[in-house]
Amino acid sequence: MPSKSFRIVVLSGDGIGPEVVAEAVKVLKVLFPEGSDVELKLEEHIFGGCAIEKLGEPLPKSTLDACLTADAILMGSIGGPKWGVDAKVRPEPGLLALRKALGVYANIRPASFASDSLLSLSPLKEHVTKGVDIIVVRELIGGVYFGARQELGASEAEKDLAWDNMAYSVPEVQRITRVAAKIAMAANPPLPIHSVDKANVLATSRLWRKVVTDTLRDEFPAIALDHIFVDNASMQIVANPRKLNGVVLTENLFGDILSDEASVIPGSLGLLPSASLAGAPPSDVSSATFKPTSGLYEPIHGSAPDIAGQGIANPIGTILSAALLLRYSLGLEKQAALIETAVRKVLDAKSAGGLELRTRDLGGEVRTTEMGDAIAGVVRQML
Numbered sequence: 001m002p003s004k005s006f007r008i009v010v011l012s013g014d015g016i017g018p019e020v021v022a023e024a025v026k027v028l029k030v031l032f033p034e035g036s037d038v039e040l041k042l043e044e045h046i047f048g049g050c051a052i053e054k055l056g057e058p059l060p061k062s063t064l065d066a067c068l069t070a071d072a073i074l075m076g077s078i079g080g081p082k083w084g085v086d087a088k089v090r091p092e093p094g095l096l097a098l099r100k101a102l103g104v105y106a107n108i109r110p111a112s113f114a115s116d117s118l119l120s121l122s123p124l125k126e127h128v129t130k131g132v133d134i135i136v137v138r139e140l141i142g143g144v145y146f147g148a149r150q151e152l153g154a155s156e157a158e159k160d161l162a163w164d165n166m167a168y169s170v171p172e173v174q175r176i177t178r179v180a181a182k183i184a185m186a187a188n189p190p191l192p193i194h195s196v197d198k199a200n201v202l203a204t205s206r207l208w209r210k211v212v213t214d215t216l217r218d219e220f221p222a223i224a225l226d227h228i229f230v231d232n233a234s235m236q237i238v239a240n241p242r243k244l245n246g247v248v249l250t251e252n253l254f255g256d257i258l259s260d261e262a263s264v265i266p267g268s269l270g271l272l273p274s275a276s277l278a279g280a281p282p283s284d285v286s287s288a289t290f291k292p293t294s295g296l297y298e299p300i301h302g303s304a305p306d307i308a309g310q311g312i313a314n315p316i317g318t319i320l321s322a323a324l325l326l327r328y329s330l331g332l333e334k335q336a337a338l339i340e341t342a343v344r345k346v347l348d349a350k351s352a353g354g355l356e357l358r359t360r361d362l363g364g365e366v367r368t369t370e371m372g373d374a375i376a377g378v379v380r381q382m383l
């Protein structure tokens with residue numbers, strides 16, 4: 001009998017989603033084979049464009065119910081040209097609805113999981129990317145993605161007008177600031193927090209700046225805080241990213257954009273994982289972990305229709321997302337770290353022919369399944 005058993009909902013989704021999720025599942029099955037002390041019960045559920053095809057909606061009730069009662073959710077990606085921006089029913093609102101229903105307001109995106117062996121593969125120069133260590137903490141269920149909106153043609157009175165409403169409340173900004181602070185305080189000395197906004201223009205950003213400043217001053221005085229406008233931050237991320245070392249704390253839209261941009265530093269969007277968490281962070285500031293009441297884990301990339309079905313996607317972002325799932329939702333830090341070490345070892349290894357293991361996005365020829373096999377193999381050796 002296992003001493004611990006967890007229900008993990010798997011949402012492979014669309015495009016490269018099923019290809020990369022299969023590799024993360026492969027790694028999890030090596031870590032927790034049948035009969036081991038920890039049992040992972042993996043349940044696949046339909047989500048995204050494939051659910052629209054089959055059931056007419058991206059987030060069927062059975063999928064939502066499964067997610068709401070799971071110990072954690074591992075997701076691939078959703079979307080694709082078949083359900084493009086003009087389609088009547090699209091996958092992306094299903095993802096937003098899932099995040100909202102789970103209450104996962106804290107999106108943690110370690111933006112520089114890298115090994116020095118990748119430095120030469122970044123489009124940026126090595127002297128720019130060396131020593132970069134950025135964690136993006138993005139507010140995930142507020143702001144303009146969730147405000148009221150009006151589509152073009154939806155209003156008789158406003159025939160030529162479409163609009164999106166961006167709103168933030170004080171409690172929404174306080175809670176994400178506390179998550180960023182807990183992450184910053186887990187390091188010794190505490191990491192600095194760089195809060196990114198557009199307070200020179202937007203009312204929501206002025207609220208953001210005030211709440212971040214007040215919360216850190218009153219509750220976390222040991223943390224060094226600076227504020228940076230988003231246009232400047234987007235330039236610094238590629239020109240001088242070490243300037244943003246530490247925690248980059250920002251709202252939903254800016255965090256979406258800046259985290260994709262930050263993936264240029266390690267060299268590929270396919271490398272970066274994310275954790276989306278609900279619940280209050282621990283009150284003990286010395287605690288490194290945030291025990292969420294709900295956790296959704298997905299790579300930061302989308303369904304990559306341009307390479308879907310070719311077996312060449314990089315599965316590392318999804319495999320590292322599975323590691324974050326073990327760390328945050330299941331409290332299995334040792335196994336999480338083991339996956340991260342295995343990924344690093346594979347990236348640093350030379351094959352028999354002297355060639356490094358690299359998928360196409362990193363300039364190599366290694367296929368998705370081969371990368372998954374290599375990481376699973378190293379995990380097996382390390383057990």
Ligand SMILES: NC(=O)C1=CN([C@@H]2O[C@H](COP(=O)(O)OP(=O)(O)OC[C@H]3O[C@@H](n4cnc5c(N)ncnc54)[C@H](O)[C@@H]3O)[C@@H](O)[C@H]2O)C=CC1
Nearest residue numbers: 077078079080269270301302303304305306307313314361
């Ligand atoms: N969380 C999610 O499910 C997300 C879904 N999307 C959706 O994905 C669809 C495609 O969006 P795009 O703008 O093309 O963004 P994308 O992130 O899917 O792809 C951007 C570029 O990065 C490459 N790429 C992405 N992941 C990769 C991987 N693992 N390995 C190698 N290369 C990779 C793609 O080939 C493409 O050239 C859209 O429908 C979009 O709405 C976009 C972002 C997040």
Ligand SMILES: CC(C)CC(=O)C(=O)O
Nearest residue numbers: 092093095096256300301
């Ligand atoms: C597809 C969107 C709903 C979200 C997105 O791009 C992201 O969270 O990275």
Ligand SMILES: [Mg+2]
Nearest residue numbers: 256257260300
């Ligand atoms: Mg995105």
